[in-house]
Amino acid sequence: MKRRDLLLASAGLLLFWQVIAKVVNQPILPPPDRVLITLWNETITGNLSGHFFASLSRVAASTLLAIFTAAPAGLALGQFKRLNAFFSPIIYILYPVPKVVFVPVVLLFLGIGDLSKIVVIYLILFFQILVLVRDQAANLHPELIRSVRSLGAGRLALFRFVFLPASIPGILTALRQSVGTAVAVLYIAELFATQQGLGYYIYLNGNTLFNYPAMYAGVIAMSILGLGLYFTVDGLERLLCPWQVKNRSTSG
Amino acid sequence: MIEIDSITFGYQPALPIFENFSWQVQRGEAWAVIGPSGCGKSTLLSLIAGLLRPQQGSIRVDGQPLTRPRPQTGLIIQDYGLLPWATVRENARLGLRVRNFYGPDGVHAPADYQRTLDVEPWLERLGLLPFAGQYPAQLSGGQRQRTAIARTLALNPDVMLMDEPFSSLDAPTREGLQRLTLELWQEGGLTLILVTHAIEEAALLGQKILLLNQPPNRTAQIIENPLNLQPGYRETDAYRALCRHLRERLEGV
Numbered sequence: 001m002k003r004r005d006l007l008l009a010s011a012g013l014l015l016f017w018q019v020i021a022k023v024v025n026q027p028i029l030p031p032p033d034r035v036l037i038t039l040w041n042e043t044i045t046g047n048l049s050g051h052f053f054a055s056l057s058r059v060a061a062s063t064l065l066a067i068f069t070a071a072p073a074g075l076a077l078g079q080f081k082r083l084n085a086f087f088s089p090i091i092y093i094l095y096p097v098p099k100v101v102f103v104p105v106v107l108l109f110l111g112i113g114d115l116s117k118i119v120v121i122y123l124i125l126f127f128q129i130l131v132l133v134r135d136q137a138a139n140l141h142p143e144l145i146r147s148v149r150s151l152g153a154g155r156l157a158l159f160r161f162v163f164l165p166a167s168i169p170g171i172l173t174a175l176r177q178s179v180g181t182a183v184a185v186l187y188i189a190e191l192f193a194t195q196q197g198l199g200y201y202i203y204l205n206g207n208t209l210f211n212y213p214a215m216y217a218g219v220i221a222m223s224i225l226g227l228g229l230y231f232t233v234d235g236l237e238r239l240l241c242p243w244q245v246k247n248r249s250t251s252g
Numbered sequence: 253m254i255e256i257d258s259i260t261f262g263y264q265p266a267l268p269i270f271e272n273f274s275w276q277v278q279r280g281e282a283w284a285v286i287g288p289s290g291c292g293k294s295t296l297l298s299l300i301a302g303l304l305r306p307q308q309g310s311i312r313v314d315g316q317p318l319t320r321p322r323p324q325t326g327l328i329i330q331d332y333g334l335l336p337w338a339t340v341r342e343n344a345r346l347g348l349r350v351r352n353f354y355g356p357d358g359v360h361a362p363a364d365y366q367r368t369l370d371v372e373p374w375l376e377r378l379g380l381l382p383f384a385g386q387y388p389a390q391l392s393g394g395q396r397q398r399t400a401i402a403r404t405l406a407l408n409p410d411v412m413l414m415d416e417p418f419s420s421l422d423a424p425t426r427e428g429l430q431r432l433t434l435e436l437w438q439e440g441g442l443t444l445i446l447v448t449h450a451i452e453e454a455a456l457l458g459q460k461i462l463l464l465n466q467p468p469n470r471t472a473q474i475i476e477n478p479l480n481l482q483p484g485y486r487e488t489d490a491y492r493a494l495c496r497h498l499r500e501r502l503e504g505v
Contacts, residue, residue: 147333147400150301151347151407152323152360161349165337243337243387 030213039217046214052221054196055186059229062118062182063175066125070174071167074130078137079163095131099123100185103192112193120189121182128178133170140166169241175233183226198222253279253411253443254300259309261299262467269295271468272309279410282437282444282480284458286451288502291464293447297413300445301327313411322411323351323361326404330416332396334388334403340395341384344371344402351407374402378432394425398432405436412437414446418453430456434481451498455491456480463501473501 014032021031042048077084103120110116140162148162190199202218205211237244254277262268269292277283285293298304299311302321311318313325334343348369351361375381378398388396397417404412414433418426434457437444448454454461459480463473477494485491 141331141333143329143331144333144335146298146303147327147329148335148346148350149303150321150325150327150413151350151403152321152354153350154354154360157350157353157360160353161346162335165335169337241337243339243389 027212030216035213035216035220038213039220042214042217043221048201048217048221051196051198051201051218052225055190055198055222055225058114058117058189058197059121059182059186059225061114062121063125065118066122066129067171070126070129071133071171074133074170075137075163075167077130077134078140084134084138091127091131095127099127100188103185103189107192117186117189117194117197121185124182124185125174125178129171129174132174133167136166136170137163169237169244172233172237172241176230176237179229179233180226183222183229187222198225253277253281253314254445255312256300257310257312259299259306259311261295261304261306263295265307267467268307269467269469270299270306271470273469273472274309275462275472277443277445279443280441282434282457282459283446283462284454284460284477285445285447285462285464286449286454286458286498286502287464288466289449290466292467292469293449293464294415296464297327297415297445297447300411301325301413303327320359323359323365323407324409325411325413326407326409328397328400328404328412328414328417330419332388332393332400334396334399336388339385339387340380340391340399341371341375343388343399344375344380344406345369347403347407371402371406374406377405378402392425393421394429397421397429401429401432401436410441411443411445414444416447416449419449426453433457438481451495451502454498455494456486461498463498475501 017032021029039048043052077087099120102123106116106120106123110119145158145162148158153161186197187199187202190197191203194200198218198221202215202222205218206215254275256273256275258272258274259270260268260272261270285296287293295304299306300313300318302313302318302325305319313322316322335346338346348371351365352367352369354360355367356363356365372381375384378401380395380398380402383391383395388399391399400417417433418429421429430453433444433446436442444457446453446457448457455477457480458477461475461477463475465473475494475498479485479488479490482488
C-alpha cells in the first residue's frame with residue numbers, strides 16, 4: 001500500500017465525517033476538527049496517553065505470551081502426526097468458539113485485574129497462531145527435512161535453520177488476521193471493572209460524563225492502536241519474510 | 253569407498269527390501285542405480301547417507317562404520333529440498349551455516365573444518381550468480397536443482413548421492429544438468445551414486461549400473477558401462493544396445 005494513497009483515504013474519511021456531522025448537527029456527532037483538538041488536549045493535559053499505554057501493554061503482553069506458547073505447540077503438532085491426531089478434534093471444536101464469550105468466565109476465575117484481560121486476548125491469539133503454525137510446519141516436506149539432515153543438521157540445527165524460520169510467517173499471518181479481533185475484545189474486556197484502558201475511557205466519556213468529543217477521541221485512539229499494531233505486523237513481515245512479500249508481488 | 257556388507261532392511265520387518273544384500277563402490281566411481289518403483293532405490297541412498305540404519309549387517313563409508321549422516325556425503329533429492337524463505341545464495345550457504353553452527357566437531361562437520369560462508373565460486377561455476385538474490389519460488393526447476401548442487405558441493409563432499417535429481421525437469425534442462433554432473437565428477441574426487449528410473453539416464457551417467465528388483469533384493473546385479481564418457485556416446489550403437497538390454501532386464505523383473 002502506498003503512503004500517499006493511505007493519506008488520501010484518511011483525508012477522504014475525515015471529509016465524509018465532516019459532511020455527516022454538518023448534516024446531523026447534533027452533540028452526539030461532533031465534527032472531526034473538534035474531536036482532534038480534544039484528542040490533542042486529552043493526550044497532553046488529560047490522561048488519554050495513560051489509558052492508551054494501559055491498553056497497549058495488555059495487547060503486547062497477550063501477544064508475546066501467545067507467540068511463546070502457541071508457536072512451539074504448533075510446530076510440535078505439525079511435525080508429529082500422532083500428537084496432531086489426538087489434539088486436532090479438540091482444536092477443531094475450540095477454534096471457532098468466539099473467545100469473547102469467555103470474558104465473564106475468565107473474570108470470575110482470574111479476578112478483575114490485568115491478568116484476566118490479558119488471558120482473554122491471549123485465548124484469541126493462541127488458537128490462531130497454533131493453527132497457522134501447525135499447518136505451516138505440516139507443509140515442511142519430509143524430503144526437505146531429509147535433505148537438511150543430510151547436510152549434517154541434528155535436532156538443534158534443524159530447529160534453528162528450518163523450524164524457527166518456518167514458524168515466523170505463520171505467527172505474523174495469525175497476528176495480522178487477529179489483531180483487529182484482539183483490539184475489539186480488549187474493548188469489551190476493559191468495560192469490566194477497571195479504571196485504566198481505552199475501553200474504560202470511551203465508555204466513561206460516552207455513557208457517564210456525556211463528553212462526546214472525548215468519547216470520539218477515545219475511539220480514534222483505539223483505532224490508532226489497532227492500526228499501529230497492524231502496521232507493525234506488516235512491517236515485521238516485510239523485514240522478516242521478504243520472500244513472501246516478493247512472491248506475493250510476482251504472483252500478482 | 254562404500255562397503256555394504258550383508259545388510260537387511262525393511263520398513264516393516266516382515267517385508268524386507270534388502271535381505272542379506274552386499275555391494276561395493278570403489279572411490280571415484282560413478283554408479284547409476286535403476287529399478288522399478290518400490291524396488292528400494294531411494295531407501296538404498298538413505299541407508300548410504302546414514303539417514304536410515306540397517307536392521308542387520310553393516311555399512312562402511314571410507315573405512316568408517318556408518319552410524320549417522322556423515323559430513324562428507326552430499327545428498328541431492330528430486331524436489332531440491334531448498335528453504336523457501338532463503339535466497340539462492342543463502343540456500344547454497346545452508347550446509348556451511350550448519351557446520352559453523354556446530355563447529356569442527358568431527359560429527360556434524362569434519363574435524364579439520366575451517367569456518368567459511370564463501371559459496372561464490374560454486375555459484376559462478378553453476379551459473380547462479382545472476383540469480384543469487386532470488387528466492388526458490390522465482391526460479392526454474394533447473395536453477396533450483398543447480399542451487400541444491402551448489403549447496404552440496406560447497407561442503408566439499410567426497411561422496412555425492414543423487415536421488416532422481418532430474419526427474420521433474422524438462423529434456424533440455426535435464427541434459428544440461430546430466431552433462432554438468434559428469435563434468436563435476438570428472439573434475440575429480442567425487443564418488444557418485446545416482447538413482448534414476450530413466451534407462452537413458454542410467455546408461456549416460458553410470459560407469460557401472462546397479463539393477464534392483466522387486467523386493468527383497470538379495471544380490472547386486474551389476475552391468476558395466478565403461479564407454480559412457482566417450483564423446484557422442486548418446487549416438488552410438490553401444491549406448492542403444494545397453495538401453496535395450498536394461499529395458500529387457502527391467503521388463504523381465
